[in-house]
Amino acid sequence: MYISDGHIQEWLSMGSAIEIPIKIGDRFGRFVEGLPWSANGNGLDWTRIDGLRKELPSSSGEFLCEWLSKTNICKDSHVVFWFSFGEPCIACETKFSISNVDQAFWKAPGRRYIFGLNIIGSEFFPEYSHFAEYDGANDLIFLDTNFKK
Template identity: 25%
Template structure:
């Protein structure tokens, strides 16, 4: 079963709150992430310009302000990636960042999301505009 088939995500897809993002988008994003330096279980942020926010103490206003200054904040929509071999979810940026715990509820480990734009052919990734979360903090490329 794909992550997007989880019982908590199905209603959002059916209601149109999120759209299913093609596997191609996740592979493009994953390929970009693999081009960067990695630690054993997550991206090595050393050498990247980023902002880090402690999600356990941040309110919605702080979160929105910090996201707006990061590169993902330049996009109206984001791709929520679960694995490179499964579809992800594309949704409104504010909906995504306000609901990271919900969107990644059953996804283990560090999780990654990136900016997407919409053109005549559908969603297009901007994989360099990304963020990482472990549920307690959000790291975003500046």
């Protein structure tokens, strides 16, 4: 289980992350499964989906806020790190999440996915269409529905 890794447990104990129920992650997994996949099954087929490729910024602060504002996920209070079906996810505040994508997915091989989430009181409101695919290196590809290009 990926969230049992030390770095994730540290975030959970510090309050930087919260555990998200498996059913929310599994619904996202089914959503992504319904999208076009590459012929080799190694990630989504972005030639058939409008996407915006963004290289993760190496800096934070104002630059990160500006960078994030060009994506739909910036509308959400939190970002969920999805690992796989049948496993809990974690959610972190959006700016923290984008700054720590690589660390969150450390030890998780292959393409990985994040999606938006809003929390009101104790209720979770996932935004499955506010998502991105992470290539495991430095790029996120966001679903392009309302980008300010």
